[in-house]
């Protein structure tokens with residue numbers, strides 16, 4: 391059963407066609423990866439689902455309802471960015487609380503939810519620190535906690551590990567997968583790294599030049615488990 395359904399997505403920037411009729415479905419709880427070289431349209435696709443960008447043509451449905459008709463801030467979608475996009479002047483806990491405060495959630499509920507999210511990403515001990523005092527891996531954990539704390543319907547991650555060194559990349563990759571499985575949230579993950587896609591995905595969507603070349607499990611695409 392499709393949970394997210396993208397159909398005939400086309401995005402033109404003037405003479406450039408960033409997405410050339412892309413269709414795919416993501417199941418509930420599935421870890422779905424968009425894999426392809428720089429410029430193939432991965433970020434454009436993610437931004438269109440999140441609402442930061444508008445498709446020229448096409449339809450997107452989430453849980454049976456038209457998603458494109460919903461204003462971006464009401465889509466209930468969590469997003470994790472390559473450059474963390476956290477607020478430098480706010481503490482770790484304040485960064486994670488930001489989305490809940492914006493939604494006017496009660497203070498006691500915010501406290502509990504933030505504590506829970508920080509425990510999930512193993513940042514509880516650092517909750518009162520400023521981000522600059524933290525490593526890149528810890529800063530990205532803030533980004534993950536901030537995206538999850540609002541209990542979104544869908545989690546979008548745009549190259550979340552690209553700015554980390556090799557060791558951290560492996561550690562955080564496993565953690566992201568564990569968290570996603572534990573929570574059971576549907577996730578779309580963007581990467582240009584084939585090895586990463588193989589290790590983390592339920593299914594991989596291979597893209598090139600704004601089109602889908604292939605969709606399948608790592609086993610189906612690369613003959614690996």
Ligand code: ADP
Pocket residue numbers: 403406407408426427428429430431432433434435
């Ligand atoms: P990827 O995320 O796979 O690197 P993008 O989605 O960023 O690819 O870009 C797909 C294509 O669309 C590229 O040719 C890129 O230059 C172009 N593009 C992306 N954003 C814009 C924009 N705001 N204006 C014009 N062209 C854009």
Ligand code: ADP
Pocket residue numbers: 433
């Ligand atoms: P990413 O590193 O995520 O692929 P880019 O560096 O390609 O992002 O793009 C950063 C920003 O510039 C995005 O908002 C994207 O839409 C915009 N952009 C990308 N390519 C172009 C382009 N050819 N012309 C204008 N804007 C672009």
